[in-house]
Amino acid sequence: MSAAVLPSPRAAAALVRAGFRRYASYRAATLAGAVTNTFFGVVKLSILFAAADAAGGAVAGYDRAALSTYTWVAQGMIAVVVLFGGAELAERVRTGDVVIDLGRPVHPVAVWLAEDLGRAGQACLVRFFGPLAFGGLVFGLSVPRQPATVPLFVVSAVLAVVVSFSCRLLVNLVAFWLLDVRGVLSVYMVASNVLSGLIVPIAFFPGWLQGLARATPFPALVQVPVDIAVERVTGTDALLALAGQAAWAVGLLAAAVWTLHRGTRRLVVQGG
């Protein structure tokens, strides 16, 4: 992507704002989502507490406070990194409406990314802070001991959104080759939910599955930011973890740009 095809800073800011405002109009869905995520957080945390008690206070290095923070940050991340996927762009490819995105003077991936960052910002307000506040009030959270933890977490969460955006974009771009992406989307959902560390922390997995998970971008979505939040990963390790996320973000974005280019070449827009 050369500079001329990137949105100007003013346009990028406007697109982020548009993404933010766009999702602000779905209030009922936002509230219902936050309640669901909180409910499953309670269920998950009860099981994790039981496991920790049975193991004498901590499992795989997570004590009760860390488990609570893990649970509520992870539940909050669900909407921010859209762990349950979405097929909006695939639908635009199928109907041909993607010609509108391709017909703009700026690269569509840049436009979509800016809008997705706005969407993620909107998701933070209720869907991230909602479950987190509930969890903090009812179960208590581990309070960060180091001042760097919060800024490191914020950077990690932003990188998680970029990785998630690129993954979802790649899955959706399959629509250029397959008319129905639902199959691919379900595989993505299962893989991302399990391998991101959303269901249980990756450290709970058997060794081989941990190895498998770490070979994918999915831990960058939830496990990495959460481990920074609970201060399991700190200092140089935290910076290395961010570098790992950034590498995934850059690599996957490049793959998405290339895939879109290939897809565009074979696009046969149906309809008027």
Next chain:
Amino acid sequence: MIVELDGLSRHFVVRRPTGRFRREKRVVRAVDGISFTVAAGECVGYIGANGAGKSTTIKMLTGILVPTSGRVRVTGLEPVRQRRELARRIGVVFGQRSQLWWDLPLAESFRLLAAIHRLEPAVARARLDRCVDLLDLAAFLDTPVRQLSLGQRMRGEVTAALLHAPRLLLLDEPTVGLDIVSKEALRAFLTEERRVAGTTILLTTHDLSDIERLSDRVVVVDSGRVVHTGGLAGLAAAAGVDRVLVVDLAEPAPPLEGVPGTRFLSAEAGGLRQHLALTGSAAAAVAAVSARVELRDLTIAEPDIESVVRRLYHRAAATRPAGS
């Protein structure tokens, strides 16, 4: 030349199951060797029946569809290779799609487009104010696009396509499904836009009155080929399909034979209602008729686009050398 097409073709391969395991491959020649040009400042009507290849041509002009063969240049650029640069120079309206942000107020789409096109805020403001004024957008600028009526949305689409003052405006069926008032507002606006900004327009439509109101010239396509190019006046004549002047008279009269600019077709109700084929201007014919008899009412029946195109196509087929 703003638009240059030279032997442009686009074929689609369609596969269709013909048995349990067999699939038949069929090639659809959606656009099949089309050549024409549009000069700066012209308004050209690109017309043809459903499935003639109009939309496919427009998509190739914007660079989102790769041609199978032939050459195409738009504002001097090669659309597929220079698609994004071209997007700064052209505005496009696809009648059946939207380039507006669905969940946001209409005004927000204009702000976003102005930013994307890197317009100076003052310039964008001035252009937008003009469109708001001429197209009467003020009442629904703050309404989310998904709540707009088709007519309101289409006025928004045209504004969105013109905000960056493109040299060329491509309109694919902009009036399809619109009510008369919205159609009229749009036509008046486009006429004004041409007058003030000199914007070149290429317009596909189903509606012959769009063409009459807006275009200087038409290119008629059928089955992916050009079957007629030329002025508007010649169109119906070339097709051999006439516009028909229907007059209701105050009193029965003998057949109105020999009125200049017309040909007598038929009479009804003992001569109270008469049908005359128009061979020249309608105004002159009406004047000539009313000099002879007292008129109570009159209508002009336009030939529909399908029959014009069909006729032109048959004539093209008849004059084409055998075997080509």
